[in-house]
Amino acid sequence: MNIKSQKDFFSGLVYVVVGGAFAIGATNYNVGTGARMGPGYFPLLLGILLAIIGAFVMFKSLTVETQDGDKIGSWAWKPLFFIIVGNLLFGILLGGLPSIGLPAMGLIAAIFGTTIVVSKAGDVFNLKEVLILATILSIGSYAAFVLLLKLQFPVWPTFITG
């Protein structure tokens, strides 16, 4: 059997797996009856519905012809990796990781770290340019979020401010 639409086949698969997982998970809670629904009733219903939709999408992807096979195409691993890692780094630098004893480094350090890592996701990477960008973003963010909007951020590393 040939997959006629790769995109649809895998989205159907996602629906079946996620729907199934929610439905199975829902049985851990009290399902109840129609008149007195427990916390598991609606998720069970929706989970089964999603799995059925997924099965239908998969079935269609195996039977209905498409022009070019609807290929998913190659994944952009590089941008995916650097954007997500840059984002995670922002959280780690800003708030620290108490579980491994890493102190909070504050907003400014987080902005520099994130800007540098995220910039790696692009085609061109020019360190000098990125550092200028990070400086502008730091000043701008400090002015906008801390001074103007008065949002609560740890701005400087905790070992400096105490």
Place this chain on the structure above:
Amino acid sequence: MELFDNLALGFGVAFTFQNLIYAFIGCLLGTLIGVLPGVGPVATIAMLLPATYALPPVAALIMLAGIYYGAQYGGSTTAILVNLPGEASSVVTMIDGYQMARKGRAGPALAAAGLGSFFAGCVGTLILAAFAGPLTEVAFKFGPAEYFSLMVLGLIGAVVLASGSLIKAVGMIVLGLLMGLIGTDVNSGVARFSFDIPELTDGVGFITIAMGVFGYGEIISNLSKPEEDREVFTAKVTGLMPNAEDFKNMIPAVLRGTFLGSALGILPGGGALLAAFAAYTIEKKTKLRPGEVPFGQGNIRGVAAPESANNSASQTSFIPLLTLGIPPNAVMALMVGAMTIHNIQPGPQVMTSNPELFWGLIASMWIGNAMLIILNLPLIGIWIKLLTVPYRWLFPAIVLFCAIGVYSTNNNTFDIWMVAMFGVVGYGFIKLGMEPAPLLLGFILGPMMEENLRRAMLLSRGDWSVFVTRPLSASLLAVALLLLIIVALPSIKSKREEAFVEE
């Protein structure tokens, strides 16, 4: 006239110096972010939402309305100048708008979009003010069964009118509904699907989903495309105002677009896209005047009509939100989230319990539209400059603002881990051709639907027929079914798919 009393009350609230400033800042920020290529209105609003947390509710909503209009106008600007639609409904504007820009007529195209939108916005506001009252009366007759059926209709409408593959979009809705159920069940107090993570017992934050899926997902997908796909026409913008001939062509198109948009916008399910498409189709069907440029090659009517339709529809789409509390599209779903953060539960009771807020918001919508004209026509030059900012500077800034915004929602790094996860998920959605907008809508409606389903079934003692024996509920479900059948008809199906191919 009660209508004018109410509007006077609204303008009284909105016309304070402080609120005018917030409307202005909102428009400015909205346009500023919305004009950036690859950032649609949903991502813009999600990104700027934290900026309104510190404000009092009325001011916050006024600023949000400003952001909304600014973002939409910014989206049209990118559609015209870069051939990059910020959202689905500016796809139509792109067809003729971009051609006008290529011929050096970007100025008139932008002005036509702006003036058309302003006029449509004024009409939309009036309709909103006139219909909100009577509709609220209807809303009080709604029981849980009716609400449930209305939400079904809204969700079906959203995918029928606004998405590519129908069945996949329905799947996204259900997925969204399920994700909305994560967290503590209000009836039993059981924490569902929270994996014993304390932060998850509050549910998944809708901002983390919106930013992860719409913000990060889009950026990653943009970066994977080669740079030359983004072509900007900036040097050639001269002569801003349309000439007399343009106006002659534009005015009837604007009127038709406005009328169509106002009517379709009221439908639950976000008529903005449908309105834009329908308005363009109608313009295309009317006869060309002698000497007029054919459609698809830069006809000004092809810009003015869909833009007016789009804007009046987005205005009237506030009607279901404000009167029934049901968001008709992803942007409105974000507005619900914003209102909830400010302790306002959207719905019929807002009008009676908070009249200043309700009418103030409506008045501020008009002010927001007026602000756009004042702000954008003279400033078009600056927005165009913004478009020339290289993407390699933009995307780190966008990622950073998303991260800051997500963190400031709860002052909690847990949300940052969540947004990273949704970024990966969002990119996966794009790769698999799964549309994220229905997911967000489902996510917001999930808990509401469950609550109303439970109540309806409790009242009927477990009898499912309650949804078809109550006339209002039955007719709502019938309309939903009808929509599905119409779309499934072969002739409509092929037309519909044609319309979405260009996305």
